[in-house]
Amino acid sequence: MNKYHSISAPVIKRLPRYYRFLGELMEKGVSRISSRELSDMMGFTASQIRQDLNCFGGFGQQGYGYPVEGLHREIAHILGLNHSYHAILIGAGNLGKAVAMHMSFEKRGFQLIGIFDNDPRKVGSVMKDISVYHTDDLEKFCFENHTDAAILCLPKDAAAAIAERLYHLGIRNYWNFSHYDLSISHPDIIVENVHLNDSLMILCYRMTAVQDEDN
Amino acid sequence: MNKYHSISAPVIKRLPRYYRFLGELMEKGVSRISSRELSDMMGFTASQIRQDLNCFGGFGQQGYGYPVEGLHREIAHILGLNHSYHAILIGAGNLGKAVAMHMSFEKRGFQLIGIFDNDPRKVGSVMKDISVYHTDDLEKFCFENHTDAAILCLPKDAAAAIAERLYHLGIRNYWNFSHYDLSISHPDIIVENVHLNDSLMILCYRMTAVQDEDN
DNA sequence: TAGATTGTTAATCGATTAACAATC
DNA sequence: TAGATTGTTAATCGATTAACAATC
Numbered sequence: 001m002n003k004y005h006s007i008s009a010p011v012i013k014r015l016p017r018y019y020r021f022l023g024e025l026m027e028k029g030v031s032r033i034s035s036r037e038l039s040d041m042m043g044f045t046a047s048q049i050r051q052d053l054n055c056f057g058g059f060g061q062q063g064y065g066y067p068v069e070g071l072h073r074e075i076a077h078i079l080g081l082n083h084s085y086h087a088i089l090i091g092a093g094n095l096g097k098a099v100a101m102h103m104s105f106e107k108r109g110f111q112l113i114g115i116f117d118n119d120p121r122k123v124g125s126v127m128k129d130i131s132v133y134h135t136d137d138l139e140k141f142c143f144e145n146h147t148d149a150a151i152l153c154l155p156k157d158a159a160a161a162i163a164e165r166l167y168h169l170g171i172r173n174y175w176n177f178s179h180y181d182l183s184i185s186h187p188d189i190i191v192e193n194v195h196l197n198d199s200l201m202i203l204c205y206r207m208t209a210v211q212d213e214d215n
Numbered sequence: 216m217n218k219y220h221s222i223s224a225p226v227i228k229r230l231p232r233y234y235r236f237l238g239e240l241m242e243k244g245v246s247r248i249s250s251r252e253l254s255d256m257m258g259f260t261a262s263q264i265r266q267d268l269n270c271f272g273g274f275g276q277q278g279y280g281y282p283v284e285g286l287h288r289e290i291a292h293i294l295g296l297n298h299s300y301h302a303i304l305i306g307a308g309n310l311g312k313a314v315a316m317h318m319s320f321e322k323r324g325f326q327l328i329g330i331f332d333n334d335p336r337k338v339g340s341v342m343k344d345i346s347v348y349h350t351d352d353l354e355k356f357c358f359e360n361h362t363d364a365a366i367l368c369l370p371k372d373a374a375a376a377i378a379e380r381l382y383h384l385g386i387r388n389y390w391n392f393s394h395y396d397l398s399i400s401h402p403d404i405i406v407e408n409v410h411l412n413d414s415l416m417i418l419c420y421r422m423t424a425v426q427d428e429d430n
Numbered sequence: 431t432a433g434a435t436t437g438t439t440a441a442t443c444g445a446t447t448a449a450c451a452a453t454c
Numbered sequence: 455t456a457g458a459t460t461g462t463t464a465a466t467c468g469a470t471t472a473a474c475a476a477t478c
Contacts, residue, residue, distance in 0.1 A: 010445070012420055016413035020394065034459060043399070046459095047447050054461060062460040063454040079416050080423025098313035099411070108412060109419035149422065173422050175415060179235065184258070190425065192418035196314070196409065197323060198231035200390060201294050203407035204324035205227055207364065207388050208295025210405065225469070249435060261435095262471050269437060277436040278478040435478085442471070449464075454457105 011052050015079055017042065018052070022072040034065035083109040086147050087175070090162055091154030092117035092132055095177055099153055100127050110149070114141055118158075135162065142169045149173035156180045226267050230294055232257065233267070237287040249280035298324040301362050302390070305377055306369030307332035307347055310392055314368055315342050325364070329356055333373075350377065357384045364388035371395045 021042055025033060039046040053059055053066070056078050060066040076082065087110045089096055096115070105112050115127055118135045125132045133141060141147075150166050152159055152174060159180035166174075167186055174191045176182055182191045236257055240248060250268075254261040268274055268281070271293050275281040291297065302325045304311055311330070320327050330342055333350045340347045348356060356362075365381050367374055367389060374395035381389075382401055389406045391397055397406045 007424075008445075012417060013413075015420065016410070016416040019416070020413075036459080041399075045447065047449090048445090050460065050462090051446080058461065060460050061454060062452070063458045065459065078420070080419045081416065083419065083423060085419065085422060094309075094313035094316040098309035101309040103411060103415065105415075108415045109423070110415065149418070173418065175418050184256075190418065190421045192414055192421070194409070194411065194414055195231070196318060198228075198235075199407055199409055200318065200320075200323045200325065201231040201234070201296065202227060203364070203388065203390050203405065204295045204298065204300065205230065205293070206405045206407070207300060208298060208324075209222075223469075251435080260471065262473090263469090265436065265438090266470080273437065275436050276478060277476070278434045280435065433478105435476105437476080438474090440471105440473075442469100444469080445467085447464105447466070450462090452459105452461080454459085 007055050011055055014044070014052055015075055018049075019072065019075045019079065022068055022075065025068045026072055030068050032065045033068055035060070037065075079109070081107065081109040084111045085109055085149055085173075086111055086113045086145065087149040087151055088112075088114040088116060088141070088147055089151040089153060090116045090135065090138075090166075091152065091158070091178075092119070092122050092127070093153065096151075096153030097127065099151060099177070100130065112151075113145055113147070116141075138162075138165060139169060142171070147171055149175065151175045152178045152180075152182075154178055222270050226270055229259070229267055230290055233264075234287065234290045234294065237283055237290065240283045241287055245283050247280045248283055250275070252280075294324070296322070296324040299326045300324055300364055300388075301326055301328045301360065302364040302366055303327075303329040303331060303356070303362055304366040304368060305331045305350065305353075305381075306367065306373070306393075307334070307337050307342065308368065311366075311368035312342065314366060314392070315345065328360055328362070331356075353377075353380060354384060357386070362386055364390065366390045367393045367395075367397075369393055 021038065035046040035049045038049050056074070059071050059074055084106070087105065089100055089112060092100070092115050100112060100115060112130055115130050115132045116135045116138055117123060117132055120134070122132050123134045150171050150173070152162065154162065156179045159178035163180065163182055167189070172189045174182055174189060176191050176193045177196070179195070179197065182189060236253065250261040250264040253264050271289070274286050274289055302320065304315055304327060307315070307330050315327060315330060327345055330345050330347045331350045331353060332338060332347055335349070337347050338349045365386050367377065369377060371394045374393035378395065378397055382404070387404045389397055389404060391406050391408045392411070394410070394412065397404060
């Protein structure tokens with residue numbers, strides 16, 4: 001059984017933010033911090049910060065606060081950043097290329113081990129030391145290389161078919177940039193979605209809502 | 216006063232998803248749908264769907280359901296997708312290029328009117344019919360062109376200084392891909408964050424949590 | 431009219447905030 | 455010891471779900 005049994009989604013979503021702020025504090029040479037000070041920095045209440053951290057253990061010390069470096073390390077461990085999950089990326093278009101080049105996978109618990117595309121002009125090239133293979137070779141590659149997760153950077157129509165093949169290959173973890181809804185067909189998979197369109201529409205809504213207010 | 220006064224964040228976040236599913240139903244030629252059927256498709260409860268929609272008005276009909284096309288159009292309007300907000304994009308690296316090329320801004324209430332970068336090799340080029348300018352010309356451009364929003368696709372260190380300049384130019388709406396926390400300094404701005412690192416870490420957490428469970 | 435399904439109120443559930451005793 | 459701040463329980467707040475009357 002997971003030692004952090006059934007942590008609620010809102011708490012988990014805040015963990016990376018804690019991790020980020022603690023990292024910044026470390027860079028600034030701050031060695032200890034109280035929930036109150038963190039609260040001022042981050043915009044969460046001090047109470048919430050203490051509640052969140054206590055889901056995982058008592059990392060602080062009464063009358064003193066939290067040790068910045070220790071807490072940073074603890075959260076890294078909670079997030080599982082010490083892992084090196086093998087990930088493949090499907091779709092080497094603009095978005096796939098950006099994800100491959102831009103992300104520090106190693107710092108986030110992953111290692112990118114292969115990139116796939118069905119454009120013959122891209123196949124055989126190398127991005128960030130990683131070879132681009134043809135999607136036809138997906139099965140071959142996955143038999144030869146243990147693969148933990150797939151990153152989907154392809155259009156919706158292509159995503160459905162590829163997802164089916166990946167599932168069949170035993171891959172159960174997905175970072176999904178496509179607009180295809182993975183979790184509908186297979187309930188036993190873990191999907192983290194990045195829906196850029198949704199995000200942009202939410203910005204549009206908020207801009208519009210404020211404008212209406214002014215009238 | 217906004218006619219959709221104080222809609223809660225969870226409801227707003229679900230709107231783009233409704234919009235997406237209704238669009239798919241339209242493509243399939245479905246003309247009406249009940250909250251129950253939508254519930255099965257989308258994984259929300261029927262009750263929640265009815266509650267959500269009723270925040271904005273009674274779009275359904277008892278005994279019949281919701282008209283797919285009408286509801287789709289209504290949600291587009293609620294989201295403000297009929298607008299054409301002028302947006303500029305700062306940072307034409309891999310990520311910025313992907314965002315510029317990949318997104319259908321027009322369908323999401325925006326129009327991309329300029330791209331900025333400080334790399335002289337990029338300045339003067341054209342991406343998707345949009346010119347790339349030097350960041351030095353930001354002020355000049357914004358004086359000459361009405362600008363509603365800025366898309367930040369640059370590294371954290373650069374983001375802080377640029378954000379300050381943009382704020383000074385009167386830009387209050389941001390789609391932020393950088394790891395710089397905009398909202399801290401200026402509380403009067405609207406920021407929609409896309410934190411890819413956070414998203415990847417959450418995937419890592421969930422993969423790790425499941426693994427621990429198995430032991 | 432009878433069946434279906436919404437709109438809406440009431441009940442439940444969960445997350446956040448407040449308060450304070452424990453303790454460094 | 456006195457002051458500060460955590461860990462934790464209790465109170466509040468808000469979101470989701472259930473139920474059902476209204477009505478197409």
